[in-house]
Amino acid sequence: xxxxxxxxxxxxxxxxxxxxxxxxxxxxxxxxxxxxxxxxxxxxxxxxxxxxxxxxxxxxxxxxxxxxxxxxxxxxxxxxxxxxxxxxxxxxxxxxxxxxxxxxxxxxxxxxxxxxxxxxxxxxxxxxxxxxxxxxxxxxxxxxxxxxxxxxxxxxxxxxxxxxxxxxxxxxxxxxxxxxxxxxxxxxxxxxxxxxxxxxxxxxxxxxxxxxxxxxxxxxxxxxxxxxxxxxxxxxxxxxxxxxxxxxxxxxxxxxxxxxxxxxxxxxxxxxxxxxxxxxxxxxxxxxxxxxxxxxxxxxxxxxxxxxxxxxxxxxxxxxxxxxxxxxxxxxxxxxxxxxxxxxxxxxxxxxxxxxxxxxxxxxxxxxxxxxxxxxxxxxxxxxxxxxxxxxxxxxxxxxxxxxxxxxxxxxxxxxxxxxxxxxxxxxxxxxxxxxxxxxxxxxxxxxxxxxxxxxxxxxxxxxxxxxxxxxxxxxxxxxxxxxxxxxxxxxxxxxxxxxxxxxxxxxxxxxxxxxxxxxxxxxxxxxxxxxxxxxxxxxxxxxxxxxxxxxxxxxxxxxxxxx
Amino acid sequence: xxxxxxxxxxxxxxxxxxxxxxxxxxxxxxxxxxxxxxxxxxxxxxxxxxxxxxxxxxxxxxxxxxxxxxxxxxxxxxxxxxxxxxxxxxxxxxxxxxxxxxxxxxxxxxxxxxxxxxxxxxxxxxxxxxxxxxxxxxxxxxxxxxxxxxxxxxxxxxxxxxxxxxxxxxxxxxxxxxxxxxxxxxxxxxxxxxxxxxxxxxxxxxxxxxxxxxxxxxxxxxxxxxxxxxxxxxxxxxxxxxxxxxxxxxxxxxxxxxxxxxxxxxxxxxxxxxxxxxxxxxxxxxxxxxxxxxxxxxxxxxxxxxxxxxxxxxxxxxxxxxxxxxxxxxxxxxxxxxxxxxxxxxxxxxxxxxxxxxxxxxxxxxxxxxxxxxxxxx
Numbered sequence: 001x002x003x004x005x006x007x008x009x010x011x012x013x014x015x016x017x018x019x020x021x022x023x024x025x026x027x028x029x030x031x032x033x034x035x036x037x038x039x040x041x042x043x044x045x046x047x048x049x050x051x052x053x054x055x056x057x058x059x060x061x062x063x064x065x066x067x068x069x070x071x072x073x074x075x076x077x078x079x080x081x082x083x084x085x086x087x088x089x090x091x092x093x094x095x096x097x098x099x100x101x102x103x104x105x106x107x108x109x110x111x112x113x114x115x116x117x118x119x120x121x122x123x124x125x126x127x128x129x130x131x132x133x134x135x136x137x138x139x140x141x142x143x144x145x146x147x148x149x150x151x152x153x154x155x156x157x158x159x160x161x162x163x164x165x166x167x168x169x170x171x172x173x174x175x176x177x178x179x180x181x182x183x184x185x186x187x188x189x190x191x192x193x194x195x196x197x198x199x200x201x202x203x204x205x206x207x208x209x210x211x212x213x214x215x216x217x218x219x220x221x222x223x224x225x226x227x228x229x230x231x232x233x234x235x236x237x238x239x240x241x242x243x244x245x246x247x248x249x250x251x252x253x254x255x256x257x258x259x260x261x262x263x264x265x266x267x268x269x270x271x272x273x274x275x276x277x278x279x280x281x282x283x284x285x286x287x288x289x290x291x292x293x294x295x296x297x298x299x300x301x302x303x304x305x306x307x308x309x310x311x312x313x314x315x316x317x318x319x320x321x322x323x324x325x326x327x328x329x330x331x332x333x334x335x336x337x338x339x340x341x342x343x344x345x346x347x348x349x350x351x352x353x354x355x356x357x358x359x360x361x362x363x364x365x366x367x368x369x370x371x372x373x374x375x376x377x378x379x380x381x382x383x384x385x386x387x388x389x390x391x392x393x394x395x396x397x398x399x400x401x402x403x404x405x406x407x408x409x410x411x412x413x414x415x416x417x418x419x420x421x422x423x424x425x426x427x428x429x430x431x432x433x434x435x436x437x438x439x440x441x442x443x444x445x446x447x448x449x450x451x452x453x454x455x456x457x458x459x460x461x462x463x464x465x466x467x468x469x470x471x472x473x474x475x476x477x478x479x480x481x482x483x484x485x486x487x488x489x490x491x492x493x494x495x496x497x498x499x500x501x502x503x504x505x506x507x508x509x510x511x512x513x514x515x516x517x518x519x520x521x522x523x524x525x526x527x528x529x530x531x532x533x534x535x536x537x538x539x540x541x542x543x544x545x546x547x548x549x550x551x552x553x554x555x556x557x558x559x560x561x562x563x564x
Numbered sequence: 565x566x567x568x569x570x571x572x573x574x575x576x577x578x579x580x581x582x583x584x585x586x587x588x589x590x591x592x593x594x595x596x597x598x599x600x601x602x603x604x605x606x607x608x609x610x611x612x613x614x615x616x617x618x619x620x621x622x623x624x625x626x627x628x629x630x631x632x633x634x635x636x637x638x639x640x641x642x643x644x645x646x647x648x649x650x651x652x653x654x655x656x657x658x659x660x661x662x663x664x665x666x667x668x669x670x671x672x673x674x675x676x677x678x679x680x681x682x683x684x685x686x687x688x689x690x691x692x693x694x695x696x697x698x699x700x701x702x703x704x705x706x707x708x709x710x711x712x713x714x715x716x717x718x719x720x721x722x723x724x725x726x727x728x729x730x731x732x733x734x735x736x737x738x739x740x741x742x743x744x745x746x747x748x749x750x751x752x753x754x755x756x757x758x759x760x761x762x763x764x765x766x767x768x769x770x771x772x773x774x775x776x777x778x779x780x781x782x783x784x785x786x787x788x789x790x791x792x793x794x795x796x797x798x799x800x801x802x803x804x805x806x807x808x809x810x811x812x813x814x815x816x817x818x819x820x821x822x823x824x825x826x827x828x829x830x831x832x833x834x835x836x837x838x839x840x841x842x843x844x845x846x847x848x849x850x851x852x853x854x855x856x857x858x859x860x861x862x863x864x865x866x867x868x869x870x871x872x873x874x875x876x877x878x879x880x881x882x883x884x885x886x887x888x889x890x891x892x893x894x895x896x897x898x899x900x901x902x903x904x905x906x907x908x909x910x911x912x913x914x915x916x917x918x919x920x921x922x923x924x925x926x927x928x929x930x931x932x933x934x935x936x937x938x939x940x941x942x
Contacts, residue, residue, distance in 0.1 A: 076917060077776045077777060077779065077917050077918050078776055078917075078918065081773075081776060081778075155776070156773075157773045161733075161734050161772070161773070162734075163732075163733055163734075163750060164733040164734070164773070164774065164775060168732075169693075169732065169733055169775065254749075254750035254751050255750070257751065258751075259751070260733075260734055260749045260750060260751070260752070261749065261752070294630070294640075295632070295639050295640050296640055296642060296643065297642045297643070297644055299643060299644070299645055299646075300644075300645035300646075300650050301644065301645065302645070303645065303650050325736060325744065325745050325746055325747050326747045326749070326754075327746065327747060327749065327752065327754035327755075330672055330673050330676040330677050333672055333676065334668075334669050334672055334673075337665060337668050337669070337672070338661075338665050341661045341664060341665055342661065344657060344661065345654060345657050345658060345661070348653060348654075348657045349650065349653060349654055351619070352619075352650075352653040353650070355619070355622055355623060355626060356643075356646075356649065358623075358626045358627065358630060359626050359630065360630060360640055360641065360643065361630050361640050362630065362631075362632040362633070362636065362639075362640050363627065363630050363631050363632055364632050365631070373623075373627060376623055377620065377623060380615075380616060380619050380620065380623075381616065384612040384615060384616055385612075387608070387612060387664065388605075388608055388609070388612060391604060391605075391608050391664065391667075391668045392668060392672055393600070393601055393604055393668055393671040393672045393675060393676075393744070394601050394604050394605045394608060394668075394671075394744075395744070396597075396601060396743070396744020396745055396746070397590045397598075397601050397605070397740060397744045397745070398590075399736075399744075399745060399771070400736060400738075400745070400771045400772060401771065464589055464590055464591065465588055465589040465590075465740075466588050466589060466590065466738070466740040466767075466768060466769075468738065468769060468770070468771040469773075470773040470778060470779075471769075471778060471779035472779045473779050473780075474779070475782070475896075478588060478767070479588060479589075555639070558642070560642075563644065
């Protein structure tokens with residue numbers, strides 16, 4: 001057997017037992033700050049993102065308290081506007097992208113049998129410039145009217161439409177903090193994207209042909225190409241905005257003849273692919289977790305790869321579906337209707353392939369799988385409301401309403417955050433060597449599912465009843481009172497679920513069961529090394545003969561390699 | 565049948581509180597664009613519902629059916645794929661999308677490329693932070709915040725065609741019952757049309773985040789019968805001469821002492837003089853409309869507000885010529901009552917924090933005088 005040439009749970013663990021002789025705290029800090037190890041950087045990305053998840057979640061709670069009843073004066077309009085701007089910006093740029101990059105950093109080299117990323121120092125640079133962006137954005141809270149008045153934080157909505165961001169309408173430095181933070185974050189993202197692409201295509205172990213790359217690295221490579229293509233225009237338009245604000249350029253300055261639509265195009269040509277930048281890793285997690293807990297190989301691997309790459313391509317041609325009301329021609333609207341609808345074909349293929357993977361399997365309902373199953377249902381609904389929004393003539397009604405807010409939270413929370421939780425439950429043992437507590441995991445899951453549906457199912461209805469997004473209060477006679485009350489309650493249930501999850505993470509780090517190298521009886525290479533893996537990942541560089549090297553090893557009588 | 569069932573289907577999840585205000589929803593259309601969008605919505609909802617039921621029941625079935633049995637450590641048969649099956653779930657979605665797209669395109673073109681009939685009412689809608697300006701070029705009328713249009717019954721259609729633009733940042737005009745939203749952009753004119761078939765007041769609001777008071781940029785569209793609309797237009801046209809004379813009548817104790825010919829701009833309408841020469845014996849500080857007008861014109865009010873027939877011709881804030889013909893103040897922020905008006909003048913930020921009208925820091929007497937004046941602007 002070719003697969004006998006790499007170690008599975010033998011020899012390596014000795015070197016990675018938790019060392020009783022840790023250095024002084026200063027040595028530990030120095031070690032983390034100067035590290036170029038992809039695993040440490042991955043952990044730092046994830047930790048950084050989880051901190052901001054709590055921050056942005058707190059902002060969401062403030063938003064929901066304000067909207068719990070009409071004419072509420074819990075927050076001033078200024079504070080409310082800052083809260084939703086910071087909530088959106090933080091969740092996309094300081095939570096979504098870093099946590100997914102963190103998993104990519106950690107898992108991609110392990111899954112392709114490499115010892116590190118292609119460019120370890122670029123990797124460290126990307127992390128530090130991204131975290132600088134986060135600090136810069138939040139530094140804007142200090143100054144002006146200070147923390148309790150929420151300082152001079154940006155209040156321009158996360159898409160920052162021109163010309164509201166111009167000096168005439170946004171005096172002070174709020175918008176500058178925002179633009180420079182996004183710019184710096186973009187530099188980090190592009191660095192990581194280049195790194196992931198180079199790693200996936202150049203660092204694979206012996207025997208790992210393109211058709212044997214596990215789906216997670218495949219999807220991360222696709223996502224990284226999207227980052228390259230989509231984040232560049234975002235960075236460019238931040239530079240243009242800063243030129244407007246400081247050097248008297250007139251790109252978006254409508255009072256001097258600039259164009260408001262130009263910004264919208266620039267932003268959404270980033271903003272739409274960004275959705276897929278975030279959701280492709282979520283798909284990637286599902287591609288790894290669903291087969292293992294169904295005990296079956298993923299159904300239709302080539303179609304899964306093709307669909308993912310197809311989603312990447314199509315997503316670049318649909319940005320103007322965010323602009324159906326901006327005054328495009330009817331042919332423009334029709335074009336972007338059709339291109340948007342086309343995305344549902346590859347996503348449909350993926351969904352049905354997951355279904356077929358489950359079909360005929362032996363499903364184990366451990367926490368990662370619970371989150372994945374909820375993801376499947378929620379993803380179907382998110383896709384269907386997405387189709388509704390792509391129907392441009394109906395979009396005229398739905399655009400910028402709470403229906404849209406409900407839809408994209410279905411994608412961002414119902415699909416992406418749920419799969420991030422699944423991924424944390426799945427890979428936490430690999431990263432820390434300890435299992436997360438299953439009982440707490442079940443509490444987390446059920447409260448999260450209930451809270452999610454109470455919040456976001458109900459949130460569709462105020463939108464259909466004419467409630468626009470980003471309003472700090474509403475009149476009591478519009479029929480939105482009860483609905484908003486229910487939505488706010490759902491938000492609190494989710495907050496409780498997340499606190500349980502945080503407690504579980506901390507508690508299990510010290511008290512969790514020992515995981516061993518392969519607690520889930522999985523099939524990809526990261527489970528072939530110790531938990532946590534040693535600095536060099538693999539004592540002997542592995543060699544693979546199929547997509548599921550550990551299956552081959554565990555089932556010598558029925559190896560995948562015989563079919564490929 | 566579709567139209568009867570589907571709203572119930574969609575709104576079924578809402579409590580009765582939501583149903584009470586159902587008329588404000590997109591499922592209670594009162595205008596052709598809204599109705600076509602609504603029918604399309606029902607069509608799409610049915611397709612989505614069928615897909616959800618299909619996929620959802622397959623998922624539920626497989627989860628229930630293929631649970632791992634305890635003490636069964638064997639692996640299930642490994643299936644790697646099936647070209648036929650995968651082709652089928654590629655082709656079927658393509659067919660569904662074809663249907664969806666054709667349905668969408670039909671409504672899209674029929675609404676967006678509709679021809680403007682000769683008898684259509686033209687309205688220019690200008691979005692401001694944070695209020696609405698309406699201009700009726702056919703009638704030479706400027707109004708603010710409350711749009712009056714004629715009803716357009718099927719027997720005698722009288723649609724309203726709007727040109728939309730913005731004076732500052734992006735806004736969006738959205739009255740769900742009358743039609744989908746259209747953005748208002750500076751340096752650009754967008755178009756939309758509505759033809760409400762039943763009279764009434766329809767509410768909506770700005771749907772594009774436009775700054776601190778985006779939330780209170782509310783819209784009221786009053787759909788009038790032809791007679792009401794004509795009367796309204798007539799009143800709005802009653803500007804210069806009529807208005808000035810009305811002021812003469814209403815200014816119970818006018819005071820010529822403060823009236824200086826020199827303060828009247830040379831291009832001021834001649835009727836303005838009629839106000840100036842009315843004799844009076846009242847003290848300068850009496851609280852009446854006449855003194856109110858003087859305060860209004862001497863303070864900064866006229867930099868932003870216009871009152872037709874007077875020297876006030878500011879364009880930054882709403883035109884106040886017919887202020888008292890409106891139901892609300894501050895673009896829906898408060899009911900238009902004398903008390904609210906007085907409080908609004910004293911400090912608009914208590915009603916609408918972040919609105920661009922500053923508190924002028926006048927004394928109570930001056931505020932009361934201005935209120936007395938504004939109350940005459942019907």
